[in-house]
Amino acid sequence: PSLHRQRHDFVVDFVRKNNPKKVVDLGCAECSLLQKLRFYRHIELLAGVDINGAKLSKKKHGLAPIATDYLQPPLHQLCVQLFQGSVTQKDARFRGFDLVTSIELIEHLPLDDLYQFSEVVFGYMAPQMVIITTPNSEFNRLFPGMSGFRHSDHKFEWTRVEFQSWSRNVCLEYGYNAEFTGVGQAPQGHEESIGFCTQIGVFHRLPMNRDGHMLADNAEDHFPYTLLYSVTY
Numbered sequence: 700p701s702l703h704r705q706r707h708d709f710v711v712d713f714v715r716k717n718n719p720k721k722v723v724d725l726g727c728a729e730c731s732l733l734q735k736l737r738f739y740r741h742i743e744l745l746a747g748v749d750i751n752g753a754k755l756s757k758k759k760h761g762l763a764p765i766a767t768d769y770l771q772p773p774l775h776q777l778c779v780q781l782f783q784g785s786v787t788q789k790d791a792r793f794r795g796f797d798l799v800t801s802i803e804l805i806e807h808l809p810l811d812d813l814y815q816f817s818e819v820v821f822g823y824m825a826p827q828m829v830i831i832t833t834p835n836s837e838f839n840r841l842f843p844g845m846s847g848f849r850h851s852d853h854k855f856e857w858t859r860v861e862f863q864s865w866s867r868n869v870c871l872e873y874g875y876n877a878e879f880t881g882v883g884q885a886p887q888g889h890e891e892s893i894g895f896c897t898q899i900g901v902f903h904r905l906p907m908n909r910d911g912h913m914l915a916d917n918a919e920d921h922f923p924y925t926l927l928y929s930v931t932y
């Protein structure tokens with residue numbers, strides 16, 4: 700399977716094991732991960748956010764229930780919502796989620812925005828679990844003739860040490876722990892020295908961080924994201 704597919708399969712697997720009820724995919728682009736997640740019956744709210752409204756709109760109708768969805772007994776209600784907005788902004792509708800995913804997003808953020816992203820995701824949204832994927836630059840030496848980054852819009856590509864030390868700082872600051880894995884195996888014998896093609900951090904909120912001030916409603920709540928699409932099954 701393609702790397703794109705392997706990253707999404709990793710999330711689907713994680714969802715199957717951890718049963719989150721409210722999930723948001725940040726930088727969801729054309730919603731292909733949401734497409735897969737809508738089949739998990741314990742999910743009640745499935746949201747997607749992207750700064751690019753045109754991308755979101757392209758395939759949004761694929762998220763509507765298909766005729767056979769109505770034939771199954773209504774075991775649960777699923778609500779799917781797509782928002783145009785930037786992960787550098789705090790929107791009160793996204794606090795208190797169980798799982799936030801950010802698949803190949805952070806490397807598109809200038810460093811100032813990346814700093815905002817940590818504050819928004821870990822400090823403000825403060826979900827129970829976060830999955831972040833990003834390229835592992837150590838793997839790039841296996842791409843013949845490649846110079847620079849894997850994609851012209853990337854602002855950086857990190858080694859494992861760089862990603863893990865950024866992650867550890869975020870954990871210390873906001874009260875999470877992190878584990879690291881990846882998808883896209885290096886050739887046999889190079890697994891250790893090169894690592895995975897895509898690196899993945901899985902973050903869990905620490906118990907003492909459970910009743911953060913951030914979950915209380917407050918008069919200064921803002922709702923900067925624009926709801927583009929909403930469907931209830």
Ligand code: SAM
Pocket residue numbers: 725726727728729731732748749750751754784785786787801802803804807808812
């Ligand atoms: N997550 C997608 C997937 O797995 O198929 C691919 C993500 S794509 C490589 C990066 C996405 O991040 C783009 O759709 C881009 O519009 C979005 N993006 C970039 N900066 C953003 C920001 N500040 N806030 C929200 N989305 C952003």
